[in-house]
Amino acid sequence: MIITMKSFINTSIICVHIVMVGFMVVSPCSSVEAASKSDWISVPPAATAPLGELVTDNPALFDVISGSAHTGTSSSNGGLTTKVAPGESLPIAVKLSNFGGGQKVDVLITYSIFSNTGNKIYSTSDTVAVETTADFIKIAQIPTDASPGTYTAQTSIVYPGQVTPATSQFSFTVERKILGIFQSDVVFYGGLTILVCLVSVSVGHIFVKRRRAVRLTPFDYSSIPHDQRTFYEILSDTIMEMRQRVGDDALLIATKIDGLSVDEKTGRVLLITEHPSKVIATLVAKYEELLGKKVSFSFRRQGKPI
Amino acid sequence: MKKQKTILVVEDEKNLCEAIVDILHLKKYLTLEAKNGQEGVDVALAKHPDLILLDLIMPVMDGMTALRKIRADTWGARVPVVILTNLSATDERLVEDMIMHKPMHYLIKSDWKLHDVVKKIEEILITKIVT
Numbered sequence: 001m002i003i004t005m006k007s008f009i010n011t012s013i014i015c016v017h018i019v020m021v022g023f024m025v026v027s028p029c030s031s032v033e034a035a036s037k038s039d040w041i042s043v044p045p046a047a048t049a050p051l052g053e054l055v056t057d058n059p060a061l062f063d064v065i066s067g068s069a070h071t072g073t074s075s076s077n078g079g080l081t082t083k084v085a086p087g088e089s090l091p092i093a094v095k096l097s098n099f100g101g102g103q104k105v106d107v108l109i110t111y112s113i114f115s116n117t118g119n120k121i122y123s124t125s126d127t128v129a130v131e132t133t134a135d136f137i138k139i140a141q142i143p144t145d146a147s148p149g150t151y152t153a154q155t156s157i158v159y160p161g162q163v164t165p166a167t168s169q170f171s172f173t174v175e176r177k178i179l180g181i182f183q184s185d186v187v188f189y190g191g192l193t194i195l196v197c198l199v200s201v202s203v204g205h206i207f208v209k210r211r212r213a214v215r216l217t218p219f220d221y222s223s224i225p226h227d228q229r230t231f232y233e234i235l236s237d238t239i240m241e242m243r244q245r246v247g248d249d250a251l252l253i254a255t256k257i258d259g260l261s262v263d264e265k266t267g268r269v270l271l272i273t274e275h276p277s278k279v280i281a282t283l284v285a286k287y288e289e290l291l292g293k294k295v296s297f298s299f300r301r302q303g304k305p306i
Numbered sequence: 307m308k309k310q311k312t313i314l315v316v317e318d319e320k321n322l323c324e325a326i327v328d329i330l331h332l333k334k335y336l337t338l339e340a341k342n343g344q345e346g347v348d349v350a351l352a353k354h355p356d357l358i359l360l361d362l363i364m365p366v367m368d369g370m371t372a373l374r375k376i377r378a379d380t381w382g383a384r385v386p387v388v389i390l391t392n393l394s395a396t397d398e399r400l401v402e403d404m405i406m407h408k409p410m411h412y413l414i415k416s417d418w419k420l421h422d423v424v425k426k427i428e429e430i431l432i433t434k435i436v437t
Contacts, residue, residue, distance in 0.1 A: 230405050277402040285396040294394045294414040 059161045061100030062107060062130070066155035066168040069093045069137050082172035083182055087144035090172060092153055096134040104131040107159040111140055114152045121146055146174045148183075212244075218300065219268045230299070231276035235260065235283060236269045238297050242287050243267055253286045311431050312336040314355035316346030316372065317390070318364040322415075326359065329424050343367025347375045354381055357427055360409070362391040370400070373407045386410045386430050390423060 068082035069091030084090050096107060106129050113122035121143055128134060140153065151174055156167040175182050181189075218240065221232040235254075239262065242250035254262045259274025260283065272279055284295045313335050317323040320341075327337045338355055340346035344367040350358055358376070362369035369389065376382035387409040395401055395412060404412060410430050413423060 230408075234405065275398070277398045277405065280401045280405075281396050281398045284394070284401075288394060288396065293417055294392070296412055296414045296417050297395070298411045299408055 058101040059163075060098055060103065060105040060159060062105070062157055062159055062162070062166055063097045063099060064109070064155055064157045064166045064168045065095045065097075066153065067093050067170050068153075068172055082170075083175050083184075084142050084172060085177040085182065086142055086146045086148075086174060088142055090140045090142055090153060092138045092140055092155060094134075094136055094138055094155055094168075096128070096130050096157065098130060098132050104129050105159050105161075107157050109138075110156050110158070111138055112154045112156075113140060113142070114154065115147075116150045116152075121151070142174060148175050149173065219266075221269070228272070228276070231272055231280065232269045233300050234297060235272070235276075235280055236267065237300070238280070238283060238287070238295065239267045239269070241297065242291075242295070246287075246290060249290065250287070253290060254283060257283050257286065310334060310336050311356040312338060312353065313427065314338040314340065314346065314350055314353070314358045316340040316343065316349075316358060316364070316369065317361045318342055319361070325420055326423070329420055330427075333424060333428065335427075341365075343369055343372030346372045350376050350382060350385070351379055355385070357430060358385060358387045359423075359427065360387055360389050362389060362393045370403050370407070373409065374403070377407045388413060388423070388426060388430070390415055390418070392416060 082090070090113070092111060094109065096109075098105070106127050108125055108127050110123065110125045112120055114120055122140055124140070126138065128136070138155075150171055152169050152171055154167060154169040156165065175184060177183065178186050218233070219236050221229050221236065224232050239250055239254045242253075251262065251264060251267050254260060254267065255264055257279060259272060259279045260269070261271040261273070262269055284297075287295045313330055315323055315326050315330075315337060317326065317339075318341050323339060323341075327339060330337050338349050338353055340349045342364045346358070346360065346369075347367070349355075360369045360373060364372075369391065373387060373389075376385065376387070387407075388411045389404070389409045390413050392415045393400065394414070395404065411426055413426070
């Protein structure tokens, strides 16, 4: 009587077929193409035996798992896709496990790379002697003329006494590089940089505009007596205009004028204690000294038609 | 139809006066010209322009004296005046006169392009229409 049981081990990576005739066949089931039911081994009649008479001399039974060296062999790629440029090397991480007998076996490993149309663009073979497990990285060279697209790296093994094929594969993409950076990264990071720049420029522009608007908004001196108001206004507007032209130095100069009291932060004229015309003339002279240019100024309207 | 505005240019520098007048004509303004302060006062009080562009340092009569005379007139008290000069406002008396007679702008010639001066004139005249 033959009892065949299929169960999954290692979260869908390895599929175990137990044939109750004394040996176990393990084949990979994740990225490895799982053997269909029709591929399950047919046990020769000679190999059958009554329960309890298990064969003790187990033949080698290898499993192969391969993946990109960037993502490893332990699980799926976790959503990551390996990218290589034409002419670059693709490191393939390979793990061989012998679930059968403990003797050293020469395993012929064939590495192939297929395009998404099924064309083989690369193939090479190595032989390694393995007793129980072996982990190594094989460097596959992507041809320089490989066109951009999705490719499949396939690793298959052949060893003496093999009863079931063992193959593992994973996908990767071939993409051209611009100045050492993948095209898609150039587009992504370039776009991101442009976006960040645009946002920064916009925010900066808004900030400057707001700051300028605040600076350009004339102060209201309606609380100042009418006969004095024009002096306050002309001083205030001159300071504001000079602040636009030379920055906060204009404020600094204004604060040092005798007879003039100015808010050091806003430039608002707080008090004129000396003759206003003299204060204005002194301020204009100081600004002309600073700028090396003569200073123009404007008068405010009195809120009625001229 | 909108009435064409008239601007009196009181300027003793012939070349500058012509340049200003040319630009104002391009902007479809009518112009009046005066070569000194006295002429400026006469033309202003006789023709009642919509705006006066006034130099300060001029022969016969300086601009500030001319402005004082114009302001003494009922019409002249309200006419917009733009001073266009090379005289720096660092003299206390000049500042006092200026504040008393209230020009719209005190513009330094070397600091202003003629097109910007005309812009200022346009701003004043537009605001005058609105108000």
